[in-house]
Amino acid sequence: MxxxxxxxxxxxxxxxxxxxxxxxxxxxxxxxxxxxxxxxxxxxxxxxxxxxxxxxxxxxxxxxxxxxxxxxxxxxxxxxxxxxxxxxxxxxxxxxxxxxxxxxxxxxxxxxxxxxxxxxxxxxxxxxxxxxxxxxxxxxxxxxxxxxxxxxRALYHAAAVLASNGLVGLAAQAADLLCRCGLEEHSALEALLPLMRSALCGLEANRLPGALTGPIARGDSEVVRAHLDALSSPADARTLVLYRALGAPLLALSQRLGRASPDQVRDIAAALARARSRGGRGR
Known part of the structure; x- marks a missing residue:
């Protein structure tokens, strides 16, 4: 040695x-x-x-x-x-x-x-x-x-930033929505952290695409439309952009997962494409 x-x-x-x-x-x-x-x-x-x-x-x-x-x-x-x-x-x-x-x-x-x-x-x-x-x-x-x-290196570092700083940014946006539901920021984060930990545990155990859960995984377009409706005010424009941007990789994972039918995937993709702020209904 x-x-x-x-x-x-x-x-x-x-x-x-x-x-x-x-x-x-x-x-x-x-x-x-x-x-x-x-x-x-x-x-x-x-x-x-x-x-x-x-x-x-x-x-x-x-x-x-x-x-x-x-x-x-x-x-x-x-x-x-x-x-x-x-x-x-x-x-x-x-x-x-x-x-x-x-x-x-x-x-x-x-x-x-x-x-x-x-x-x-x-x-x-x-x-x-x-x-x-x-x-x-x-x-x-x-x-x-x-x-x-x-x-x-730049591509590598972009991936690292998405997985770490991006996670913090997502937590901030989600906490902001819970604050609008009446929680204080500290309580909102306390509520979200176990959810985020469980998602990471699922990712570690089931990898991709197996870790994906939720409405896009199961092809529930009505729930996705309800989310888009709730984020349609001008005050939520930034969050709506983020939600729609994340929809693309989630749809790709959903297709790999195979739980949602092709028609359900297309319906969700259309709803995400049509969604706009300023009171749009996302339908």
């Missing part, structure tokens, strides 16, 4: 802290540094960078290039330097070109520096040596690495 490289993490925020914790638990000598407060801290960080076999830049996307520039003279041949952005290619690491360059992006939300990364997937890209080293670190941290072509 290859010797374990020393790890230096630049950035002590949520992701930097979580990676440092996971790698230390896995037996890697890992040092993490934030912004130096004095010359002594700067010297310690410089020494750790020079000694490290792998350097992970866990800083905001907009700070990666500047961080790489500020440490450029300390990066050296044989070393692996990687950022942890999901959206960026490797060009911000150009100042570290003496090293092997790569990227390691945990595909999960990291709510705190002590969050567990176990079970999460991790997107890896870079040259041969960087990718090999980063896959090893990902597995040691309990993650499941997969190779991501650098040219597909």
């Amino acid at each position: 290859a010797p374990r490289p020393e790890i230096c993490i630049i950035g002590r925020g949520r992701l930097g802290g979580a990676l440092a914790l996971a790698l230390r638990r896995a037996g890697f000598q890992t040092r993490a540094f934030g912004r130096p407060k004095n010359d002594r801290e700067a010297a310690r960080a410089a020494a750790a960078l020079a000694q490290a076999g792998v350097v992970l830049l866990c800083v905001p996307d907009g700070a990666i290039a500047e961080t790489a520039r500020s440490h450029a003279e300390r990066f050296h041949a044989g070393q692996v330097v990687a950022h942890c952005s999901g959206a960026l290619d490797l060009s911000p690491l150009a100042p570290a070109r003496a090293a092997h360059l790569g990227s390691l992006h945990p595909l999960c939300a990291v709510p705190s520096p002590r969050a567990s990364l176990t079970g999460a997937s991790a997107a890896v890209c870079g040259d041969t040596k960087a990718s090999r080293a980063l896959r090893r670190l990902a597995r040691a941290a309990g993650m499941k690495p997969f190779d991501l072509p650098v040219e597909d």
Whole structure:
């Protein structure tokens, strides 16, 4: 087995802290540094960078290039330097070109520096040596690495945003509708969270399209029309757009599922296409 490289993490925020914790638990000598407060801290960080076999830049996307520039003279041949952005290619690491360059992006939300990364997937890209080293670190941290072509990073990150930030946006829109039913926002979210968790559990257990439930899954066009009617006022224009946009992938899943008849699917598609705000009946 290859010797374990020393790890230096630049950035002590949520992701930097979580990676440092996971790698230390896995037996890697890992040092993490934030912004130096004095010359002594700067010297310690410089020494750790020079000694490290792998350097992970866990800083905001907009700070990666500047961080790489500020440490450029300390990066050296044989070393692996990687950022942890999901959206960026490797060009911000150009100042570290003496090293092997790569990227390691945990595909999960990291709510705190002590969050567990176990079970999460991790997107890896870079040259041969960087990718090999980063896959090893990902597995040691309990993650499941997969190779991501650098040219597909924007598409990959769009998928990640839809599945995470998009879920939060959906919760906000649904909570807003429940608030109009008389609930406070806190109570609305408390009511929705078990529903959302159960939907995710169903997705994990039954996959696609088996996890789909509800009126579009069973071809209930009358219920869909009632929803469209309820969202037809000008105040609901944004929610109506969202409901209609989500209708397309839900209809595609319903067709794969096969519970709704072709006529029912066409009826729902027509209702979604006709729906308009400003009091339209969606019929």
